[in-house]
Amino acid sequence: MRGFVLVDGGFEAVVEPEEARILASLAAQLSALLGEAADDESLSGSDPAVARLLPDAYRDDEEAAAEWRRLSRRALAERKGSFASRFAAALADASAASESTRIRLDEAGALDWVRAIGDLRLVLAERMEVGDDREGMRDLYDWLAWMQDDLVRVLDLAEERRA
Protein backbone atom coordinates (compact mmCIF):
# COMPACT_ATOMS: atom_id res chain seq x y z
CA MET A 1 0.00 0.00 0.00
CA ARG A 2 1.37 3.35 -1.08
CA GLY A 3 -1.09 5.73 0.47
CA PHE A 4 -4.23 7.47 -0.65
CA VAL A 5 -4.63 9.83 -3.57
CA LEU A 6 -7.40 12.34 -4.04
CA VAL A 7 -9.79 11.43 -6.85
CA ASP A 8 -13.05 12.94 -7.99
CA GLY A 9 -15.50 12.47 -5.14
CA GLY A 10 -13.19 10.63 -2.83
CA PHE A 11 -9.94 8.86 -2.05
CA GLU A 12 -8.21 5.87 -3.58
CA ALA A 13 -5.51 3.48 -2.46
CA VAL A 14 -4.11 0.26 -3.87
CA VAL A 15 -4.17 -2.52 -1.28
CA GLU A 16 -2.47 -5.90 -1.45
CA PRO A 17 -4.58 -8.96 -0.51
CA GLU A 18 -2.37 -9.75 2.49
CA GLU A 19 -2.64 -6.15 3.77
CA ALA A 20 -6.41 -6.19 3.29
CA ARG A 21 -6.71 -9.49 5.19
CA ILE A 22 -4.68 -8.17 8.13
CA LEU A 23 -6.67 -4.94 8.30
CA ALA A 24 -10.01 -6.70 7.90
CA SER A 25 -9.14 -9.18 10.63
CA LEU A 26 -8.08 -6.40 13.02
CA ALA A 27 -11.23 -4.41 12.18
CA ALA A 28 -13.46 -7.45 12.80
CA GLN A 29 -11.79 -8.04 16.17
CA LEU A 30 -12.27 -4.40 17.11
CA SER A 31 -15.92 -4.52 16.09
CA ALA A 32 -16.43 -7.68 18.18
CA LEU A 33 -14.69 -6.14 21.19
CA LEU A 34 -16.89 -3.03 20.98
CA GLY A 35 -19.98 -5.24 20.61
CA GLU A 36 -19.08 -7.08 23.82
CA ALA A 37 -18.26 -3.80 25.55
CA ALA A 38 -21.63 -2.31 24.55
CA ASP A 39 -23.43 -5.15 26.34
CA ASP A 40 -21.10 -5.46 29.31
CA GLU A 41 -20.10 -2.34 31.22
CA SER A 42 -17.85 -4.37 33.55
CA LEU A 43 -15.38 -4.84 30.66
CA SER A 44 -14.32 -1.22 31.23
CA GLY A 45 -13.04 -2.36 34.61
CA SER A 46 -11.37 -5.58 33.51
CA ASP A 47 -9.96 -4.64 30.08
CA PRO A 48 -7.82 -1.47 29.91
CA ALA A 49 -8.32 -1.31 26.13
CA VAL A 50 -12.09 -1.05 26.62
CA ALA A 51 -11.55 1.57 29.32
CA ARG A 52 -9.51 3.59 26.85
CA LEU A 53 -11.97 3.15 23.95
CA LEU A 54 -14.91 4.24 26.12
CA PRO A 55 -13.52 6.58 28.76
CA ASP A 56 -15.55 8.23 31.52
CA ALA A 57 -16.83 11.69 30.67
CA TYR A 58 -16.31 12.94 34.25
CA ARG A 59 -13.06 12.52 36.08
CA ASP A 60 -13.75 13.57 39.66
CA ASP A 61 -17.48 13.02 39.92
CA GLU A 62 -18.35 9.32 40.06
CA GLU A 63 -22.08 9.99 40.26
CA ALA A 64 -22.09 12.08 37.07
CA ALA A 65 -19.76 9.56 35.41
CA ALA A 66 -22.16 6.69 36.22
CA GLU A 67 -25.14 8.67 34.91
CA TRP A 68 -23.20 9.39 31.73
CA ARG A 69 -22.36 5.71 31.28
CA ARG A 70 -26.02 4.79 31.78
CA LEU A 71 -27.20 7.27 29.13
CA SER A 72 -24.41 7.31 26.53
CA ARG A 73 -21.98 4.42 26.81
CA ARG A 74 -23.88 1.77 24.86
CA ALA A 75 -24.75 4.00 21.88
CA LEU A 76 -21.16 5.27 21.73
CA ALA A 77 -19.82 1.70 21.74
CA GLU A 78 -22.25 0.79 18.97
CA ARG A 79 -21.27 3.78 16.83
CA LYS A 80 -17.58 2.98 17.27
CA GLY A 81 -18.36 -0.65 16.43
CA SER A 82 -20.04 0.46 13.22
CA PHE A 83 -16.95 2.48 12.18
CA ALA A 84 -14.94 -0.72 12.60
CA SER A 85 -17.40 -2.97 10.79
CA ARG A 86 -17.72 -0.60 7.82
CA PHE A 87 -13.90 -0.46 7.71
CA ALA A 88 -13.86 -4.28 7.59
CA ALA A 89 -16.61 -4.40 4.95
CA ALA A 90 -14.71 -1.98 2.68
CA LEU A 91 -11.80 -4.43 2.73
CA ALA A 92 -13.81 -7.58 1.99
CA ASP A 93 -13.28 -7.65 -1.79
CA ALA A 94 -9.60 -6.79 -1.51
CA SER A 95 -9.13 -9.57 1.09
CA ALA A 96 -10.63 -12.16 -1.23
CA ALA A 97 -8.71 -10.98 -4.30
CA SER A 98 -5.59 -12.68 -5.61
CA GLU A 99 -4.07 -9.41 -6.83
CA SER A 100 -3.82 -5.90 -5.51
CA THR A 101 -7.13 -4.02 -5.45
CA ARG A 102 -7.91 -0.35 -5.87
CA ILE A 103 -10.14 0.74 -2.98
CA ARG A 104 -12.21 3.89 -3.31
CA LEU A 105 -13.64 5.71 -0.29
CA ASP A 106 -15.98 8.66 -0.12
CA GLU A 107 -15.53 11.14 2.70
CA ALA A 108 -17.78 9.22 5.12
CA GLY A 109 -15.79 6.06 4.38
CA ALA A 110 -12.50 7.85 5.00
CA LEU A 111 -13.88 9.05 8.35
CA ASP A 112 -14.78 5.45 9.29
CA TRP A 113 -11.24 4.39 8.43
CA VAL A 114 -9.42 7.20 10.21
CA ARG A 115 -11.46 6.59 13.39
CA ALA A 116 -11.29 2.79 13.32
CA ILE A 117 -7.54 2.93 12.71
CA GLY A 118 -7.16 5.26 15.71
CA ASP A 119 -9.20 2.89 17.87
CA LEU A 120 -7.11 -0.08 16.70
CA ARG A 121 -3.96 1.78 17.77
CA LEU A 122 -5.49 2.42 21.21
CA VAL A 123 -6.18 -1.31 21.60
CA LEU A 124 -2.77 -2.37 20.27
CA ALA A 125 -1.05 0.05 22.66
CA GLU A 126 -2.72 -1.72 25.59
CA ARG A 127 -2.13 -5.23 24.21
CA MET A 128 1.56 -4.48 23.62
CA GLU A 129 1.96 -3.90 27.35
CA VAL A 130 1.17 -7.53 28.10
CA GLY A 131 1.23 -9.43 24.81
CA ASP A 132 3.55 -12.15 23.52
CA ASP A 133 4.22 -10.90 20.00
CA ARG A 134 5.29 -7.38 20.92
CA GLU A 135 7.49 -6.81 17.90
CA GLY A 136 4.74 -7.89 15.50
CA MET A 137 2.25 -5.65 17.27
CA ARG A 138 4.70 -2.74 17.21
CA ASP A 139 5.04 -3.11 13.42
CA LEU A 140 1.26 -3.07 13.03
CA TYR A 141 0.98 -0.12 15.39
CA ASP A 142 3.50 1.89 13.34
CA TRP A 143 1.94 0.86 10.04
CA LEU A 144 -1.50 2.01 11.26
CA ALA A 145 0.05 5.32 12.39
CA TRP A 146 1.40 5.85 8.89
CA MET A 147 -1.99 5.03 7.38
CA GLN A 148 -3.90 7.33 9.72
CA ASP A 149 -1.49 10.18 9.09
CA ASP A 150 -1.88 9.61 5.34
CA LEU A 151 -5.70 9.74 5.61
CA VAL A 152 -5.52 12.98 7.62
CA ARG A 153 -3.32 14.39 4.85
CA VAL A 154 -5.79 13.59 2.05
CA LEU A 155 -8.84 14.61 4.10
CA ASP A 156 -7.12 17.97 4.61
CA LEU A 157 -6.33 18.23 0.91
CA ALA A 158 -9.98 17.59 0.05
CA GLU A 159 -11.02 20.27 2.55
CA GLU A 160 -8.57 22.78 1.01
CA ARG A 161 -9.91 22.11 -2.46
CA ARG A 162 -13.43 22.79 -1.27
CA ALA A 163 -12.46 26.07 0.37
Add this chain to the structure above:
Amino acid sequence: MVALPAVPLIDEVVDVERRELHASEVPWSTVVWNDPVNLMSYVAWVFRRHFGMDAPTAEQRMMQVHTEGRAIVAEGNREAMERHVEAMHEYGLWATLERAPR
Protein backbone atom coordinates in the same frame (compact mmCIF):
# COMPACT_ATOMS: atom_id res chain seq x y z
CA MET B 1 -10.03 34.53 70.65
CA VAL B 2 -13.28 35.25 68.95
CA ALA B 3 -15.56 32.31 68.33
CA LEU B 4 -16.16 31.65 64.66
CA PRO B 5 -19.77 31.85 63.58
CA ALA B 6 -21.33 28.44 63.13
CA VAL B 7 -22.41 29.32 59.61
CA PRO B 8 -19.73 30.51 57.17
CA LEU B 9 -21.24 33.79 56.07
CA ILE B 10 -19.02 34.31 53.03
CA ASP B 11 -20.01 30.98 51.47
CA GLU B 12 -23.63 31.80 52.07
CA VAL B 13 -23.33 35.00 50.07
CA VAL B 14 -21.62 33.13 47.25
CA ASP B 15 -24.35 30.47 47.31
CA VAL B 16 -27.04 33.10 46.99
CA GLU B 17 -25.31 34.55 43.96
CA ARG B 18 -24.92 31.10 42.41
CA ARG B 19 -28.56 30.25 42.91
CA GLU B 20 -29.48 33.07 40.56
CA LEU B 21 -27.74 31.32 37.68
CA HIS B 22 -29.96 28.97 35.73
CA ALA B 23 -28.44 25.50 35.39
CA SER B 24 -28.06 25.97 31.63
CA GLU B 25 -25.96 29.11 32.21
CA VAL B 26 -23.37 27.53 34.51
CA PRO B 27 -20.27 27.35 32.36
CA TRP B 28 -18.56 24.01 31.74
CA SER B 29 -15.37 23.13 29.92
CA THR B 30 -14.43 20.33 27.56
CA VAL B 31 -10.94 19.12 28.45
CA VAL B 32 -8.76 16.95 26.20
CA TRP B 33 -6.08 14.92 27.99
CA ASN B 34 -2.72 13.81 26.68
CA ASP B 35 -2.29 10.19 25.71
CA PRO B 36 0.82 8.49 24.35
CA VAL B 37 -0.99 6.92 21.38
CA ASN B 38 -2.84 9.47 19.26
CA LEU B 39 -0.76 11.19 16.58
CA MET B 40 -0.16 14.91 16.91
CA SER B 41 -1.27 15.42 13.30
CA TYR B 42 -4.50 13.54 14.01
CA VAL B 43 -5.32 15.46 17.20
CA ALA B 44 -4.81 18.83 15.47
CA TRP B 45 -6.96 17.65 12.57
CA VAL B 46 -9.77 16.59 14.94
CA PHE B 47 -9.67 20.05 16.55
CA ARG B 48 -9.91 21.71 13.14
CA ARG B 49 -12.63 19.44 11.89
CA HIS B 50 -14.86 19.20 14.94
CA PHE B 51 -14.44 22.63 16.54
CA GLY B 52 -13.73 24.53 13.32
CA MET B 53 -10.47 25.90 14.77
CA ASP B 54 -8.08 27.56 12.34
CA ALA B 55 -4.80 25.70 11.82
CA PRO B 56 -2.64 27.82 14.21
CA THR B 57 -5.22 27.56 17.03
CA ALA B 58 -5.63 23.81 16.55
CA GLU B 59 -1.84 23.39 16.55
CA GLN B 60 -1.50 25.50 19.71
CA ARG B 61 -4.18 23.50 21.59
CA MET B 62 -2.69 20.21 20.43
CA MET B 63 0.75 21.32 21.68
CA GLN B 64 -0.81 22.39 24.98
CA VAL B 65 -2.31 18.91 25.39
CA HIS B 66 1.06 17.40 24.52
CA THR B 67 3.24 19.53 26.80
CA GLU B 68 0.90 20.41 29.70
CA GLY B 69 -1.05 17.15 29.75
CA ARG B 70 -4.40 18.78 29.07
CA ALA B 71 -6.11 21.67 27.31
CA ILE B 72 -9.55 23.25 27.41
CA VAL B 73 -10.95 23.10 23.89
CA ALA B 74 -14.48 24.42 24.42
CA GLU B 75 -16.63 26.18 27.00
CA GLY B 76 -20.39 26.45 27.27
CA ASN B 77 -23.39 24.87 28.90
CA ARG B 78 -23.26 21.34 30.23
CA GLU B 79 -25.31 19.71 27.49
CA ALA B 80 -23.19 21.20 24.73
CA MET B 81 -19.99 20.10 26.50
CA GLU B 82 -21.35 16.56 26.90
CA ARG B 83 -21.91 16.46 23.15
CA HIS B 84 -18.34 17.63 22.53
CA VAL B 85 -16.94 15.02 24.92
CA GLU B 86 -18.93 12.29 23.19
CA ALA B 87 -17.67 13.49 19.79
CA MET B 88 -14.07 13.43 21.08
CA HIS B 89 -14.61 9.84 22.26
CA GLU B 90 -15.89 8.94 18.79
CA TYR B 91 -12.56 10.20 17.46
CA GLY B 92 -10.69 8.19 20.09
CA LEU B 93 -9.46 11.22 22.01
CA TRP B 94 -9.53 11.15 25.80
CA ALA B 95 -11.85 13.98 26.89
CA THR B 96 -13.83 14.90 30.00
CA LEU B 97 -16.03 17.78 31.05
CA GLU B 98 -15.72 19.84 34.20
CA ARG B 99 -17.04 23.06 35.67
CA ALA B 100 -15.25 26.01 34.11
CA PRO B 101 -12.96 27.92 36.48
CA ARG B 102 -14.80 31.01 37.75
